[in-house]
Amino acid sequence: MREVLAQAAFQLFLERGFERTTVDDIVARAGVGRRSFFRYFPSKEDVVFPDHDRCLAEMTEFLAAVDDGDPVGAVCDAARIVLRMYAADPEFSVQRYRLTREVPGLRTYELSVVRRYEQTLAGHLRGRFGADGDGALRAEVIAASVVAAHNNGLRLWLRSGGAGDPEAAVDHALDLVREVWERPAEPSPALEKPGPAGVTTTGSGDNEVIVMVAAKGTPMWRVVQQIEAAVGES
């Protein structure tokens, strides 16, 4: 049913444009009732990206089970799950790519989808790096790099009309990121100094409290970083 609705919607978007297609048009084409549509898709935008929720769930599951030894490699592999979803149906993926470039509302929607992947990858890295010191910063920057590299490779393939194997371009792009982030770092003056603040949480439930002790002169942003690390806020 989901599939049938997505196909009907897409035919209509291509025939008469996204803006001029209504949900009523889609259910009429699919031969189902209006309520069926909203059971599967919260909005007309969602029907353009029917697989991202499943893909995000798969990514989360993969990362929960992955080996701890190579966190940057793990998030690169997690990104490849998205690639495989696109590669599984080249024709649909290419049509969607073209449609998305023409409809500003879809481009914005796609950005929010991409952001959810990025946050999922960053969350995994934060868990591995620890959110102390620069853990959260590194997690966010690496997640953004991985997503940008993946999308660069994916877009090359989509622009080519879905010809050939997209994996080579994406592997190459992700290798660049791994190579850069897994090279041993030369310490910079700032990185050598761990933040002098310590934060612990005690108690439980509603009575849980944060206790923070920081050396005189600790910058406020560092204090905030440390507290957030302790309470696990992202």
Place this chain on the structure above:
Amino acid sequence: MREVLAQAAFQLFLERGFERTTVDDIVARAGVGRRSFFRYFPSKEDVVFPDHDRCLAEMTEFLAAVDDGDPVGAVCDAARIVLRMYAADPEFSVQRYRLTREVPGLRTYELSVVRRYEQTLAGHLRGRFGADGDGALRAEVIAASVVAAHNNGLRLWLRSGGAGDPEAAVDHALDLVREVWERPAEPSPALEKPGPAGVTTTGSGDNEVIVMVAAKGTPMWRVVQQIEAAVGES
């Protein structure tokens, strides 16, 4: 007029929520006609981010004029233009940050704004690296890293309620990116600057420390407020 409309809109968003405020409400509060609103802002979302167009223009101008020698440094400096826009009005920036976190439509809008900055930075790097070989790939990945690092530092400051100097956190974050993409790294003068205003309470001399206790669900800006109140800093 632009300013007056933005202020009226923000008062209303804070009073009755973004969704329940109409453009008619905004123009009534500002004491102007409906057409004036749409002369300045294409939509209600745009009024929440009144300065980004100007900021993007400034960024483009800066990059067009910048020295060729250090492209990664140049895009980091370009990102700091955004930071300065936020830092110029801490109260407005913090209010907007809280509002944006509560209204999904604004978060999505903000993603599209961030994407425009990222594309501007990537465009500059592509011009410098050349689009051959990995030029475009490196441009996109570095632009994404710079934006993620900038936003990490900016968010720490926004979550702290706009307390202190946001530049230290952003400089630190951007330096991580430069260090990774420009090895061997040169220590930047920014890193040698001491952090923003320190916070102190008990002890004496070098052993002086802050001790802060807060309920776990306390919002970060409130925590920072409490720390500052305790040490008599504003």
